[in-house]
Amino acid sequence: MNTTALARLRSWMETQGFVRFFVQQPENFAWLTGGGDNTVVTFRPVGAWLEITRDTVRLHSSQIEAGRLLDEEVPGIEVVRYAWYSPPSSEGPNDVEHDLTALRLVLSEKEQAHYRSLGQDAATALGESLRFADPDWSEYELAGAIAEELLSKGIQPLVLLVAGEERLFRYRHPIPKQRPLGRLFMGVICGRRHGLVANVSRLRSFGHPEAQHLNRQICQVEAAALEASRPGATLGEVLEKIRAGYNGIGRASEFENHHQGGLTGYRSREVLARPGNPTKLEPGMVLAWNPSLSGAKVEDTFLLTETGLENLTTDLKWPMMRVEGRLRPMVFEG
Known part of the structure; x- marks a missing residue:
């Protein structure tokens, strides 16, 4: 138990x-x-829940899941079993009625260590897949390669987006299709392990004329977010810096075309940054900003510490450039 x-x-x-x-x-x-993990269907609870009192923790589970959960997920815990065809009615306060998000946001040292390992593996899996890809591949083929790399590292892809040249300039949430990758393509993942979620986006180009320019522009917007992400700042305040960043590159309307990210952790977005959001940033929180343009996006997962931001999803094999003092991903060429 945690x-x-x-x-x-x-x-x-x-x-x-x-x-x-x-x-x-x-x-x-x-x-x-x-x-x-109490799921079977992706990120939906199976028939198992925890009963917490001042002194005890008990697992309630269907007969189907009890053995696996005791062996692999919560060994040694007391279990109350019920027949799969006759689930008991739940009575009492629960986490469907009461939102526990605020309690999860500041991570312990052990959780941070899990996140560092997850972040490195997730970034490596995505990077390897994109480096290996070919312009003649379909989006389906790249998505399959990414999923294979993630799952081989024990990472569950909660979100897996792929866009080739044709669709990258049209959609912000490109579910993979049977379309060719072409000269410029993107992979986006929200990968889950130990319950934590790493969020990463990367792009690769085969000589696309706009790729690097667009990437430099969106990294300038992101730089405003990263600079503003300090202990004591609110999500709403950081969001206004992002809005100003779009204004600064002459692309003010792009702020309206996609959310900009926010706090991550046990969900891909624990708290989505919205205008005026009063959530104050604290050391131990984890952030994933994802500003985007038509044809460009930048995203990594950062741990907020007393001394600044730690990039949990750095890929040492990915080409980087320095933006406002920070190393940020370029579009991989060729």
Whole structure:
């Protein structure tokens, strides 16, 4: 169990006057168990939940899942089994009715260590796939290569987007299709392991004339976000810096065409940055900003520390350039 998370939840329960609390959402199950997974269908809870009291933690599970969960996800925990065809009715406060997001946002040292390992593996998996790809591939083929690399490292792709030259300039959420990659293409992943999610975007060019220029522009917008992401700043304040960054490159309207990211962790976006959002940044939080233009996007996953931002998804084999003092990914050429 994640003892820090459990203590935090119990403290919150006491303030709410709850003597017991039921947890079933995958992000909360993973958070409390130190990375346990109560899903079968992607990121949807299977028939298993935790019952938390001041002194105990019990697993309630269908007969189908109980053995696997005890063996592989939450060993040693007390379990209450029920027949798969007769689930009990849940009574009492639970994490469907009560949002626990705020309790999850500041990560412990152990969670940060898991994130560093995940981030490196996720960035490497995406980078290797794009470096190996060919312009004649379809988007499906690149998506398959990315998924293979991720899964070989134990990373579950919650989001997997691929756009070739034809679709990259048209859509911000390009679900892979049977279309050729062409001279410029992008891969985007939200990859999950130990319950945590790494968010990474990369682009590759085979001589596309606009690729590097567009990438430099969007990295200038991102630089405003990274510079503003300091302890004590609010998400709303950072978002206004991003808006100003689009203005600075003469592309003000692009701010409206896609969200800009926000806090990540046990979901790809724990808190999405919206205008005026009052959430204050603290050391131990993790950020994933993803500013974009038609034909360009930049995204990595950053841990906020007392001394600044730590890039958790750096790929040492990927070409980099320095933008406002930080190394940022270029478009891989050829």
